Amino acid sequence: MKNLITKIIFFLGLVPIISSGQISQKVWYDGNSRAMFYRDALSGNLKDIDTTSTRSEGEGYTAIDLGMHFTPNDEIEIFSEIRIKNDFGYMWGSGAYVDLRRLSVKGILNDRISFNLGDMYLKQTAFTLNNFDQELSKYEPSVFQAYRDLIEYENFYLDNYWRMQGLQSNFSYTFYNAINSVEADFFASRVRGVEWLGEPELLMLGGTSLIKLENSLSLALNHVNAFEVQSSSLDTATYYNPVTNIQLKYAKKINSLTYRLSLDVGGSTRGWEKGDGTNIFETSGNFIKGKIKAVGKNIKSSLAFSYVDPNFRSAGAQSRRVNYISAPSSYAYYTNNTILRPVSLMDITTDPNIYNHRLSTSLMQYNTLYSAVSPYGEATPNRVGTSALFDYKNNDESILASADLAFFQEIIGQGTEEKRSLLSSGLSVAAHIDKMTPLKNKTVFEVSISSEGVTRGGSELESISFNSLLLSAGLSYELFKNLKLIGGIKSFSGKGNEVGAQRDEYDQVVGYELLDFDSKEEIMMLGLQYNFTNDIYFSLQTNQIEIDDKTSDIAQLSLSRIYFMFNMNL
């Protein structure tokens, strides 16, 4: 720790000296700052029933992420971000941490080839490398922005990119013939380092080649390969998982609408190989997705068909954000039996510590209650079906509406020849009431509904009937300039039965868990938010959280929370 601080001071001191010695060098700074505090208190009946948990608990911290950009010349930029964090409740630095949060070098070679070393954000397609959104986050009202910003920032979630470390390079050439341009992007990343007597080192190599033709047609080849290095461990077998995705895209404008057709075809192989070259286990699976999208001034809609083989495996595209094998920050253990509290809507919405940062070589656990239809995003194996999206906005953008509908079916039955039918749908409306009415203060009302349903026929044992519903609403009313009164609710309910699959180390289904759900969860919030800018704000709010699992006598939680956050992104 002391050593790190010394290095940081040395680095901070040295950089301006270097920069002042050469006229073309520049150093500039940016950064983010956050102060967060919350306090939870047991409420409702639980306060009387649970006599072993503390009546209230909470924590908070102040953190500054200081970003430093050093450009020794026009082609190179060195970036480092140092976090200085101080937990509330400590003195004289005992609860303070200094960490290197990000470090990267990027530049351009000969004005043609760009490169990036160190920390980088990577994304390809939904089947090769994609950090798909967490469950229960679709159409989330903006009044929950403070929580969402915290989760995404702390977990390095930038859109659907995975944050990784390694080397990335890309270049493009423009032509003046049938081929408009050729673009190429390559990366080499170290997903998991060497562990003493542990798992082998895990690397991922990948690349994209894109050819754009003059007739609005483009062809892309995406390939990633995640593999363990045999020589880096005493393990007798190492993992490999190459995935390839060929994309064909075509765009054409007809009248006022631009149509985009896309076709994704590809496949994966995943297995474990011994040192002598023999395979212990290997599976292969294909996928295909066809999509037509129409974009106009006020509407955007798409219709897609997809098929993902039951044996399709992609570490880059199927790794989940929510890690269900983790302890929540708030009341991790509860009830008089002091049991570990399962991850719930509250934790998914508010707790950054239950999220995963790293690609997983196996299908991660998920909770059917919250994610029954596509637990592994678009790359969820054993799905065939169709999906449609529709977005609308009126001319003054006072009304924004979105709707989606997806219907899938299993390709192969799980434990039975009967196949699941899976339906998900959603509708969201955001209304800027001040634009529609004489009201002068900015007022935004958002409401959304998302539902999932799973059915399966057959005998009493085989049949499944499960439905879940997430209702969200938010209201933001500007009391005076930049100060808003915010209120919102997320209400989730799930009821029915499902059959959870138990998988072995190779992700093969080896057993089942008969599940019954009858659960209702709510987060209600009311507070104030002051926006200095869009990215600089403070939010003070009170939350009421209710969890009631009717299938269990003890799985209930009722919390009252006070939450404060100051957020500054520069």
Add this chain to the structure above:
Amino acid sequence: MKKLSYLFLTITLIFISCDKEGIEGPSLNDLFGELNILEDFAIINDSATFNNESAYFTAKFSKIVDWKISIIGQSSGAEKIILGKSNEINATNSLWSGEVTTLPFFKEENCSVLLTFPNHSDSIYGTFKINEAKTYGNGSELVVSDFENGFNPNFTNFFQSTCLKKIETGDAGQSDRYLVQEGTCDWDWLIGYIDYPASHWFDQGVLNANPDNVYFNMMINGDSTLSPTNEANSLFKLEFYEDENQDGYYDQNTEDRLEVEFDVDWNGWKMVSIKYSDLILAWNSGGNAIREPNKILKIRTLLLANPESGFAKADVDYIVWSEGSAILNQ
């Protein structure tokens, strides 16, 4: 545009029309379904002469299930267990040629047959008659002693004054009679020993010279419940003396002694089978270190026990040499 649309649609439909055969994972019905007997449990050939016949069982279930057929001799107490996991019992998975799982050997007797399911409470009962019990061996076996004619006085032996050996009738491992060895000796590890001279089996035939092909078999009856600590208290040692120069004597300076010892940590009869090539050369053995079963002079069986731990017991029966495999596998 139109051609591309058709292309996209066609390729998509081709994939979508793909349907996988079978199911993913084990059958739900097998794991959680109710067990129903679709075809009654039946014993095909409800009696058998096991020297040239066999029997098998049939049944059909509504799911793949672990099942267990127990055949218990009503007179001998011998038990044969057949285990399986299937939704059908038939000749391929339940054929029985009279072998035993838990000694003693079956006799000519009536047997109880019980079909049970470890994970279900259901059980089905039946009966079976053994007209003639199976005889073990492939024709090359040499019997050292089965004690049916009593204890051979030519078997030299020594037992401590507080210990005994005696022939008992009833509850034998094989046939009717067996040798009891038991007692308490609080001053010495030795309870007693018996020498079995090779002349008593070599007059029946010769033993194969290949030690990988020769097995020594012996039924031993342990009973730890008689020990004061209710724990295994008997140590059994086997010594094989080779007469390498065939002069009719054993000389430890020039000839080999092979041995093996083990705890008698079981209750009831058990067949102990040892391949001759697995025997260990005694520390003071002075011979050619080649295991030569055809040159054995005598076998000595020793019953030992810790003097401090009290009573020890290890009865013996049906001592026999076999060739090719252990006697129970023949």
